[in-house]
Amino acid sequence: MKTSTFVLRRTAYAILTLFGLSILVFIIARVLPGDPARMAAGPRAPGWVVEQIRQQLGLNKPLYEQYFSWLFNLFHGDLGYSLYSQRNVSADVLEFLPASLELVFLAAIFEVVGAFTLGIIGGSYSNKWPDTILRIISYVGIAIPSFVLAIVLQLVFTWYIPIFPTFGRLSTDVLSPQRITGFISIDSLITGRLDALGNLGWHLVLPAFAVCAGGMLQDARIIRSGMVENQSKDYITMAVSKGMPTNLIRFRYLLKPSIIPAITVMGMDIASILANAFLVERIFNYPGFSKYGITVMLAKDLNGIVAVVLVVGIIFTIANILADIIVGYVDPRIRLMERGD
């Protein structure tokens, strides 16, 4: 199978899954106990008002009809009216999503760079003191919930050693660049506002680290054990006995097969980055999509909740497809194989 066919197939399947996800979140929002019309009207509204709102929102129609009209609107960029923000949910998504994507992107970079560095150090010095220290750190680090880590980081690096800003996206004395894409990173580059870019980066370091630390340590362990396992393979023994330079063996021949399982796991780890963002953005009061998500959830804004779950699902799916493509690029065996055979 050619790479393009593989990617196309993978994408088509992902789109089907996302349709399934849209049905699932729709069911969660409409079928689970909890009356959306009552939620919209408020607990003290009289019965006839609730009934009126029910008709207005189309909640009296059969469920499949509601779903298809919702889906129809979705393709027209209309995610429904948010009772929380009093405007269309799409507007909220456009406003808050860029900030979260910036955080997730930086966290993903941290995770990949950190995992590779730590994993290669651990694999190269296996069972010596750097490896032992890394192992202890990763055992404990994986067990630390992101929200605990975020609180500790905030406490240490903004209070005891105040070198990072405590919360927000930009400092109050830094003027936000003109909004073009909503991504401060891109906008500041377009408008040449490098001070804003630097300030944004400064604000992102702690949250991004808190969000990715657990996954980073887990991936480092996977890379490390892959390297240790492959070290005893025949082709490495041959390379060593032929007298190849250690670093050439390590980076050219040992690393490549060892990182393949880690890349798949990194694609899955985007899930934990996205999920952790829901907790960490709240702690750092970072005005992103996840903080918005928690707010609509606490406010029981159904259209908002459905949109949040769907958008996160889409980002996660894209990340997984990317990981699969990269794995296919690194490991031709996968590309040529059918699933499960």
Add this chain to the structure above:
Amino acid sequence: MIRLAGNIYKKIGEFIDIDLARRRWFRFTRNPLSIVGLVIVGVALFLALSAPYITPYPQDTGFNTNFKEALQPPSLAHLFGTDDVGRDVFTRTVFGFQYSLLMAAVVLGVSVLPGVALGLTAGYYRGSWVDSLVMRVADIFIAVPALVLALAVTAVLSPSLLNAMLAICLIWWPWYARLTYSISSSLRNEYFVQAAGISGASPFYIIFREIFPNTLGPILTKVTLDVGWVILLGSALSFVGLGAQPPTPDLGTMVATGGRFLPEIWWLTIFPAIAIIMIILGFNLLGDGIRDIFMEEVR
């Protein structure tokens, strides 16, 4: 006395393979970290089960207030200090163990069985509509991070400990379906399964008596590791206010409410946080040890 002990030993031997158990124990104990995990889990279970008897102020798990003693730093009377209404943090942390472990037990007890049954069946009927239906539905549940789906479900249902458990149950089964699916679909062509089929065993018998026993090791490993992750997820839900509601002594809620008193009053946050870390660490290490047992048996 010695003969009695010998008889008991023999009696037990009729039910379980003592040699096998010994070998397993030996493999488990070869990694000292597994023992550490076992000790942590043992202590956590002991604290949780005996919480009402060993905690100094069991009445502090409720709406009890004692403003005279509010916000005391850790001392001999209050090992972990007291919170803003004068409740003993040590007592509440120990009871927090109870709620965390209860949540893990309920969630895994409810979601593992259907997940395993669905995965086994789908794997046995690989390629048929049963396979497609079950595994595609499982894919949908996995297409979004567990925490996000759990948050959404609890938010719609209205936040409470019970609804948090319900939400996590709803999203946890697909992982077990996937795990048993992969084993079941690779075992269906083995001779012992085919032999059972030829001798007229029903699919039900084959799935649950022939294939299922082979999945026990991986399932047990995953259950042990998952206790930690369920507790993590539960505490994350209550951290944002969508899990157990006050005054329930939930570790996540305690970290969240204690966070408001940082940095001066650190004991409200740090002790429950350490408790969460310890319990997850314990089950992770124990899970690794259990994996060591079964990994070598497969080889």
